[in-house]
Amino acid sequence: MDALFVPLASTIGASVDQIKLISCLLIACPLGSLFIRIPASQPNLKHLFNLLVSLFFFIPVLNLSWGFVQLLGSVLGTYYIAANVKGPNMPWIVFAFVMGHLTVNHVIRAFYNLSYETFEVTGPQMVLTMKLTTFAWNVWDGRTAPENLDKWQLQKRVTKYPTLLEFLGYSFYFPGVLVGPYLDYASYMSLIDESLFEGKRSPSSTRSIPNGRKRVAYRKMLTGLVFLGIFVVLSPSFYYGIVITPWFMTQGFLYRIAYFQFSGFIERSKYYAIWTLTEGASILTGLGFTGYGPSGESTWEGAANVKILEIELPSNFKVLLDSWNINTNIWLRECIYKRVTPKGKKPGFRSSMLTFATSAFWHGIATGYYLTFFFGGFITTAGRLCRANLRPLVLPPPGAPTTITKRIYDLTGTFVSILILNYVAAPFMLLTFTDSIEVWRRLHWYGFWMIGSTLAFFWLGGSGFMKALQKKEGKVAEKVVTPESHVMPPPLDDVAEELKELQQNMERVGRD
Numbered sequence: 001m002d003a004l005f006v007p008l009a010s011t012i013g014a015s016v017d018q019i020k021l022i023s024c025l026l027i028a029c030p031l032g033s034l035f036i037r038i039p040a041s042q043p044n045l046k047h048l049f050n051l052l053v054s055l056f057f058f059i060p061v062l063n064l065s066w067g068f069v070q071l072l073g074s075v076l077g078t079y080y081i082a083a084n085v086k087g088p089n090m091p092w093i094v095f096a097f098v099m100g101h102l103t104v105n106h107v108i109r110a111f112y113n114l115s116y117e118t119f120e121v122t123g124p125q126m127v128l129t130m131k132l133t134t135f136a137w138n139v140w141d142g143r144t145a146p147e148n149l150d151k152w153q154l155q156k157r158v159t160k161y162p163t164l165l166e167f168l169g170y171s172f173y174f175p176g177v178l179v180g181p182y183l184d185y186a187s188y189m190s191l192i193d194e195s196l197f198e199g200k201r202s203p204s205s206t207r208s209i210p211n212g213r214k215r216v217a218y219r220k221m222l223t224g225l226v227f228l229g230i231f232v233v234l235s236p237s238f239y240y241g242i243v244i245t246p247w248f249m250t251q252g253f254l255y256r257i258a259y260f261q262f263s264g265f266i267e268r269s270k271y272y273a274i275w276t277l278t279e280g281a282s283i284l285t286g287l288g289f290t291g292y293g294p295s296g297e298s299t300w301e302g303a304a305n306v307k308i309l310e311i312e313l314p315s316n317f318k319v320l321l322d323s324w325n326i327n328t329n330i331w332l333r334e335c336i337y338k339r340v341t342p343k344g345k346k347p348g349f350r351s352s353m354l355t356f357a358t359s360a361f362w363h364g365i366a367t368g369y370y371l372t373f374f375f376g377g378f379i380t381t382a383g384r385l386c387r388a389n390l391r392p393l394v395l396p397p398p399g400a401p402t403t404i405t406k407r408i409y410d411l412t413g414t415f416v417s418i419l420i421l422n423y424v425a426a427p428f429m430l431l432t433f434t435d436s437i438e439v440w441r442r443l444h445w446y447g448f449w450m451i452g453s454t455l456a457f458f459w460l461g462g463s464g465f466m467k468a469l470q471k472k473e474g475k476v477a478e479k480v481v482t483p484e485s486h487v488m489p490p491p492l493d494d495v496a497e498e499l500k501e502l503q504q505n506m507e508r509v510g511r512d
Helices: 002-012 016-035 043-061 065-084 090-111 122-142 151-156 164-171 185-192 213-234 240-244 246-250 253-285 308-312 317-322 326-337 349-363 367-389 404-430 433-442 446-472 492-511
Strands: none
Touching: 002 016, 016 043, 016 213, 016 253, 043 065, 043 164, 043 185, 065 090, 065 122, 065 164, 090 122, 090 349, 122 151, 122 164, 122 185, 122 326, 122 349, 151 185, 151 326, 164 185, 213 253, 240 246, 240 253, 240 404, 240 433, 246 253, 253 308, 253 404, 308 317, 317 367, 317 404, 326 349, 349 367, 367 404, 367 433, 367 446, 404 433, 404 446
């Protein structure tokens, strides 16, 4: 089928792999409308539909026959392990099996120095890793007494082991098989039997499937196409790598900073494009229904993986993190963060670091990933200190209108968050240590200066001064919430608290 894509790629100026991927995402939209027309009384037909469409994507379109075989191997291996290993280590065995396989392919990708323009098996494998490890935990939760589970675990637990066809349909759910969204097995089955819509039918509708699905889905599709167009047209001129070209250093400092910020938006636009396109296709299949709005319109927010406005115009860095790669954060929280925490204890620094390490290895082995993640720990620390020490001083009294000071604080938070986002995200896209450090050097290390000066201020007496000022003005500090994102490492004050607790425990053991 390459004869169909090569001329188009040459005309647009994109790689053949990129054209193939976008074509699959666009084809998934009308196929989603066909999928939902299969009656709930024919579940096996729905599972088979998912499997056949995914086969079509991988083999004739993407030429990833060996990649599909590898994914199938992970699926069948997980199906066997989860069914036959009855002990509490079963989910961790599945985790080691699928993460080990993924890591091997990450190493192969790095060895051949494949760029982002090359689409190979690791992308779909990352999505499948989330699905398979989540399934393993859901099965274990199904074997666990309900009183020992939390709300999410109770809702998602698997008490009836699926047939092989059901599991294949789940693993190869076609709208999300290439780039997500990831979903759990219970949500997939509620889509298949349409129990997702039970008790939520609109009073004005006689159908089991709520009205308004196409309206939302095609709006998402249009949004994805707009961002795709933005990326195709502007990415040749606006990209993080332009910082290391000779032209960039001939420009003034402020111009370089502004150009770099816009380049970051263009770099993110490709993620907005693919995630909103897959969200639209998922909604067309019926996934993502979340009820009805105040005016009676159906809402479909459950398949979202990104909140674009909250990323581009965040009030602070926490909001930004919570709005990016939403489903991956859910996976890290439910399948790693909570699971590595000993029963009866609150998650702490150890849980956070193990979760962060999982996130890092899941993304790949490129040095740039780790530069981004490591610096992220300092950023979340600075954000927490600002929210704890500065924000209470600008909050208006309860019930009072927002003050000018609060608006300035919010605008400043948005401006600073975007500056920091682009600074910390550049290594994630550049991948190599050398290019990442060179980009930061040519930007005069502005991100380090911003975060470093903030931490120095608060750690060298600023926190005490601000707390005293809050007390003087009668301000009550809010409880500071750590971001829902588990992609970044934990704030450094969590590290300090954990080390302090460890020291106290060791002193207690010494006295005993």
